[in-house]
Amino acid sequence: MGFALKNQVFLLCVMVLLLAVLCYSQDTFTHSRATYYGSPDCYGTASGACGFREFGRTVNDGNVAGVSKLFRNGTGCGTCYQVRCTTPEVCADEGVNIVVTDHGEGDRTDFILSPRAYSKLARPNDVSKLFSYGVVEIEYRRISCKYSGYNLMFKVHENSKYPHYLSIVLLYVAGQNDITAVELWHDNWQQWRAMRRAYGAVWDMVNMPRGSVKLRFQVSCNYGTTWVQSKNVLPSNWKAGVAYDSLIQLY
CATH class of the missing domain: 2.40.40.10 (RlpA-like domain)
Known part of the structure; x- marks a missing residue:
């Protein structure tokens, strides 16, 4: 029984590794x-x-x-x-x-x-x-895209109007990853809310409250889809034209 379980775990690990490799190959x-x-x-x-x-x-x-x-x-x-x-x-x-x-x-x-x-x-x-x-x-x-020395960045687009209209563009997305959704968390909401893809790589949201917000990204590859959260927040005093480091990278 234990041997069979070990075999199943081993096969599962192999499958996960193979699926990850597909994203790069x-x-x-x-x-x-x-x-x-x-x-x-x-x-x-x-x-x-x-x-x-x-x-x-x-x-x-x-x-x-x-x-x-x-x-x-x-x-x-x-x-x-x-x-x-x-x-x-x-x-x-x-x-x-x-x-x-x-x-x-x-x-x-x-x-x-x-x-x-x-x-x-x-x-x-x-x-x-x-x-x-x-x-x-x-x-x-x-x-795979490769950006030595760069994490995934979220730049506040120049069209943003502090504080109520936020537009961001995502830069330095590494690997073979597609970002198919972006969501924000604000303490006033107590839930994740979806940004709209305005066009291209630009995402936006109207009626933003004041204060810092967390970001997470829906990452899609040919082995599936997952959510990845930024380790850095968008500060409460964000400024149009400034790029902020997510402190993560997608590979």
């Missing part, structure tokens, strides 16, 4: 097409549909992209992909790792890359030739 590439957008400095854009602003322009050294169906009504904001083109005479083997920061529709393309990212699809001596194509055949797969 996606070996299959999907075929698609990619193009690029104009940018004077070759970085991203600060006016992207995800609401990231300057973060969306410079994150990942500007190797960013707008996507079409992968945008998923904003859930795809901040996700990471390995993208590589498939024309052997001009394309680099590994391609480029990008962060999704915008929504965009192209000529049957899933990715509209920043010029910096698009150039890295090519072998060093074939960059100009690749740009002359405009649209290239690619393959892509989702990969």
Whole structure:
């Protein structure tokens, strides 16, 4: 009886580990097409549909992209992909790792890359030739986002109006995690209340009371969904434009 129980516990542990690994592993590439957008400095854009602003322009050294169906009504904001083109005479083997920061529709393309990212699809001596194509055949797969030295941050969006209208954008979401809901706890409520996804990675709530609030995030991966609570609160004197450290990271 005890032996059988030990075996069951062991198998359960193995299953949990395997499910966790699935969140980080996606070996299959999907075929698609990619193009690029104009940018004077070759970085991203600060006016992207995800609401990231300057973060969306410079994150990942500007190797960013707008996507079409992968945008998923904003859930795809901040996700990471390995993208590589498939024309052997001009394309680099590994391609480029990008962060999704915008929504965009192209000529049957899933990715509209920043010029910096698009150039890295090519072998060093074939960059100009690749740009002359405009649209290239690619393959892509989702990969884990990695932000060395950064925890998950919640930035108070510049459109927030202290104290009654709060809007936040989530930054540095690591791993292969989708944040599908955000809830707040205030002592006046004595319950968790859902924020609204305003657009992209921006969440908001009206009629906020004064005082600090706790945050928790519904994290979805391909093995399931769970809630993760920030170890840091949003202070009672929060300010628009300021990013606060959650003191946690999702892997």
